[in-house]
Amino acid sequence: GESVGLHLPTLSVQEGDNSIINCAYSNSASDYFIWYKQESGKGPQFIIDIRSNMDKRQGQRVTVLLNKTVKHLSLQIAATQPGDSAVYFCAENQAGTALIFGKGTTLSVSS
Amino acid sequence: ETGVTQSPTHLIKTRGQQVTLRCSSQSGHNTVSWYQQALGQGPQFIFQYYREEENGRGNFPPRFSGLQFPNYSSELNVNALELDDSALYLCASSLEGGGPQPQHFGDGTRLSIL
Numbered sequence: 328g329e330s331v332g333l334h335l336p337t338l339s340v341q342e343g344d345n346s347i348i349n350c351a352y353s354n355s356a357s358d359y360f361i362w363y364k365q366e367s368g369k370g371p372q373f374i375i376d377i378r379s380n381m382d383k384r385q386g387q388r389v390t391v392l393l394n395k396t397v398k399h400l401s402l403q404i405a406a407t408q409p410g411d412s413a414v415y416f417c418a419e420n421q422a423g424t425a426l427i428f429g430k431g432t433t434l435s436v437s438s
Numbered sequence: 439e440t441g442v443t444q445s446p447t448h449l450i451k452t453r454g455q456q457v458t459l460r461c462s463s464q465s466g467h468n469t470v471s472w473y474q475q476a477l478g479q480g481p482q483f484i485f486q487y488y489r490e491e492e493n494g495r496g497n498f499p500p501r502f503s504g505l506q507f508p509n510y511s512s513e514l515n516v517n518a519l520e521l522d523d524s525a526l527y528l529c530a531s532s533l534e535g536g537g538p539q540p541q542h543f544g545d546g547t548r549l550s551i552l
Contacts, residue, residue, distance in 0.1 A: 359538035370442075370528050370543035371481065378538065416480050423538055424494030426471070426530075428480030 334430055342438040346404040350417035350429045355398060357419035361426065362391060362402045366413045374402070374415075404434075412436045440465045442531050442544035450550045451519050459514045459547045461529030469493070469534040470512040471541055472504060475526040487512055488534050524551045 340346050352360065358379040363371035377384045377391045377400075384391050390403040400417050414433050418426040443462045451457050463470050469488045473481035483496035487506035501517040510531070516523060526548050530541035 361540050363543075368545070370530075370545045373540045373542055376538075376540050418480075420538060423534065424471070424486050425483035425496060426473075426481070426541055427483070431480055 335432065336430065337433045337435065339435045339437065340407050342407060342409060342436055344407050346407045346411070346434060346436075348402045348404075348415050348432045348434065350400040350402075350432075352398050352400060352417065352419040352429065353427065354419060354421055355395070357421045357427075359420040359423075360391070360393060360400055361418045361420065362389075362400075363416045363418060363428075364411075364413045365416065365431070371416060400429075407434075407436050409436045409438050442529055442542055444527075444529050444544040444547050446547060447545070448548045448550075450552060452552050453519055453521060455519050456515065456517045457519060457549065459516075459527050459529075459549070461512045461514070461531075461544060463510045463512070463529075463531030464542050467531035467533050467542070468510050469532045470506055470510065471530045471532070472512070472514045473528040473530065473543075474498075475528055475546070477525075481528055484514070519551050521551050524549060 361376045362374040365371045375386045375391050388405045392401045414431040416431045417429040445460045471486040472484040475481040484498050485495040486493045490506045503515045506512045526546040528546045530543045532539045532541045
């Protein structure tokens with residue numbers, strides 16, 4: 328599958344491939360992280376979250392990995408489908424108020 | 439379960455005017471946060487309301503103000519509109535207490551300033 332080590336603004340994959348979207352967060356005190364999917368004309372949609380006391384969490388077709396040592400977060404999407412095409416944002420949260428969003432990655436899935 | 443709803447969906451204003459945007463939180467949620475999303479950017483935190491009080495504020499001037507009502511719905515008010523206020527305004531609701539919880543977003547109000 329396609330993967331990137333550093334954040335890239337766009338990622339193009341073929342249907343059925345695995346996708347990996349990376350994100351660097353800024354605050355070592357952040358204790359909660361969320362991945363959102365945003366389709367054109369819509370608000371961000373919750374995908375999966377992870378707390379800082381974990382390093383991996385799995386959902387349906389998605390896995391989030393957290394590396395606190397290098398302040399890095401990744402989202403893995405298995406068997407990517409055309410409906411997964413969207414902009415993906417990671418967000419960090421500290422003390423339960425503001426979500427700080429990373430730079431988005433536009434995922435394009437071709438069939 | 440009713441999700442977050444925002445109104446209006448689109449709005450056009452001119453410089454110097456005032457605007458009020460509305461948000462109904464997801465059922466069971468008691469906290470509302472507002473974000474501004476410029477084209478091609480990630481959302482930026484404006485402020486959060488919990489128990490009808492402001493509970494955190496981002497780097498936005500005082501002409502951005504808000505309210506939360508007893509039913510947890512919320513308003514965002516912006517005075518003296520500027521061209522740079524053109525953006526998608528997003529409302530998110532969450533349940534405060536018991537550890538971190540995800541914020542769930544509405545589809546936003548697209549505000550255009552002429």
